Amino acid sequence: MKPVIALVGRPNVGKSTLFNRLTKTRDAIVADFAGLTRDRHYGNGKQGKHEYIVIDTGGFEPDASSGIYKEMAKQTRQAVAEADVVVFVVDARGGVSAQDYDIGKYLRKLGKPCLVIANKAEGMKDGAQLSEFFELGLGEVFPVSAAHGQGIRSLVDMALALLNWTVPEDAAEEADPAVIKLAVAGRPNVGKSTLINTWLGEERLVAFDMPGTTRDAISVPFERNGQRFELIDTAGLRRKGKVFEAIEKFSVVKTLQAIESASVVLLLIDAIQGVTDQDAHIAGYILESGRAVVVAINKWDAVDEYQRELVKRSIETRLGFLKFAALHMISAHKRQGLGPVWDSIAQAHRSANCKMPTPVLTRLLLEAVQFQTPKKTGVYRPKLRYAHQGGMNPPIIVVHGNSLEHVTEAYKRFLEGRFRKEFDLVGTPLKIQMKSSE
Ligand code: GDP
Numbered sequence: 001m002k003p004v005i006a007l008v009g010r011p012n013v014g015k016s017t018l019f020n021r022l023t024k025t026r027d028a029i030v031a032d033f034a035g036l037t038r039d040r041h042y043g044n045g046k047q048g049k050h051e052y053i054v055i056d057t058g059g060f061e062p063d064a065s066s067g068i069y070k071e072m073a074k075q076t077r078q079a080v081a082e083a084d085v086v087v088f089v090v091d092a093r094g095g096v097s098a099q100d101y102d103i104g105k106y107l108r109k110l111g112k113p114c115l116v117i118a119n120k121a122e123g124m125k126d127g128a129q130l131s132e133f134f135e136l137g138l139g140e141v142f143p144v145s146a147a148h149g150q151g152i153r154s155l156v157d158m159a160l161a162l163l164n165w166t167v168p169e170d171a172a173e174e175a176d177p178a179v180i181k182l183a184v185a186g187r188p189n190v191g192k193s194t195l196i197n198t199w200l201g202e203e204r205l206v207a208f209d210m211p212g213t214t215r216d217a218i219s220v221p222f223e224r225n226g227q228r229f230e231l232i233d234t235a236g237l238r239r240k241g242k243v244f245e246a247i248e249k250f251s252v253v254k255t256l257q258a259i260e261s262a263s264v265v266l267l268l269i270d271a272i273q274g275v276t277d278q279d280a281h282i283a284g285y286i287l288e289s290g291r292a293v294v295v296a297i298n299k300w301d302a303v304d305e306y307q308r309e310l311v312k313r314s315i316e317t318r319l320g321f322l323k324f325a326a327l328h329m330i331s332a333h334k335r336q337g338l339g340p341v342w343d344s345i346a347q348a349h350r351s352a353n354c355k356m357p358t359p360v361l362t363r364l365l366l367e368a369v370q371f372q373t374p375k376k377t378g379v380y381r382p383k384l385r386y387a388h389q390g391g392m393n394p395p396i397i398v399v400h401g402n403s404l405e406h407v408t409e410a411y412k413r414f415l416e417g418r419f420r421k422e423f424d425l426v427g428t429p430l431k432i433q434m435k436s437s438e
């Protein structure tokens with residue numbers, strides 16, 4: 001599991017600027033997908049080998065008793081509760097405010113590992129002006145400039161050092177590729193537990209071990225038609241005896257972690273509600289994680305033709321960036337449409353782990369170029385020479401040649417379509433990288 005870093009502080013100290021710095025290092029597979037919501041407060045970050053999750057919080061008033069501030073305080077407390085380390089951001093230029101004292105007091109009581117960061121410290125003489133922040137009683141204060149990218153690297157180092165965090169030795173690769181690790185993700189009430197219980201009640205599905213219910217984490221190995229699966233811990237669910245139960249608390253961090261440890265994610269949407277902001281956010285995390293995905297709209301039994309049209313349209317407009325995924329209309333409750341979901345899960349898994357030999361890729365590439373030559377921009381005409389597979393899960397195709405930086409997005413999409421068709425890739429993101437030689 002990746003460590004979770006929460007950013008806390010009063011409004012305007014630079015938390016969102018810092019959030020963007022901390023999360024943008026990640027190789028952005030999302031860049032090409034239009035319509036992906038960007039106003040998220042949870043993000044993945046990476047520094048060297050170290051990966052982490054960052055939570056941004058709104059401005060924090062620990063004692064707020066009403067209105068929007070109360071809601072923000074609630075969300076901040078939840079973020080802090082989920083975090084492994086708290087980064088308390090103050091304004092190096094503004095000095096200590098009453099609000100900072102309140103937040104400091106709250107964090108001292110909380111007793112979590114905490115790092116105080118004085119932002120906007122670009123061009124300031126080391127230390128001198130920061131001494132007043134020691135009054136917050138949280139130890140040393142470190143100057144950074146989120147806007148100018150100064151001190152960010154050591155901030156991450158220090159935050160992870162507070163946790164004695166080390167990268168688990170080859171933990172990622174030990175997974176058995178024959179086992180599909182499946183996460184059912186979705187907002188509360190979309191029908192996750194209903195679906196899982198319906199599955200587990202199926203005759204064709206053999207669940208192996210349903211050990212005690214003491215632990216919060218869920219992991220049920222099972223087999224269906226000869227394919228082995230592992231159902232992994234899903235946010236907002238708890239096992240009670242032989243059935244799963246929805247619990248009230250929904251945790252974005254748990255959802256993120258479930259997505260990360262899955263090999264295929266089944267995203268459930270509620271047909272009655274249509275696609276909500278939260279659905280779009282979860283879909284965004286799935287895309288960003290590079291995981292294979294299948295989308296199922298549940299409660300299809302409960303909506304009329306008119307609503308069905310609306311839902312289909314909201315899928316197109318709001319989840320357009322998951323176009324590569326198979327889409328199913330199901331009823332977990334009435335056990336309708338579930339068979340094809342299994343087929344799509346297997347297909348998504350197969351697609352994500354597809355092996356694409358260099359000769360085949362190169363032949364396809366050259367055929368594509370012959371069919372449609374990339375456009376000339378200015379004096380440059382990109383020359384695509386050969387392609388090889390640069391990675392799996394999600395598959396990456398690296399195209400080699402000259403002047404490839406002038407290949408348009410539209411042309412990359414054209415290539416993607418050809419590759420997808422040839423290798424029958426459904427349900428996995430596919431990344432195409434251009435590598436120009438000198
Ligand atoms: P938040 O409300 O805490 O999320 O703060 P924002 O990230 O929205 O930043 C508030 C303002 O501070 C914006 O105008 C930023 O451009 C500015 N800001 C953020 N980081 C820095 C910094 O390192 N130096 C300076 N001078 N300004 C910054």
Ligand code: GDP
Nearest residue numbers: 188189190191192193194246299302331332333
């Ligand atoms: P979770 O929070 O995602 O685990 O959602 P639950 O499985 O607890 O389901 C929430 C509510 O939706 C419950 O009242 C279910 O009975 C209902 N529900 C689940 N699946 C379906 C379905 O396919 N059709 C209808 N009409 N209701 C459903």
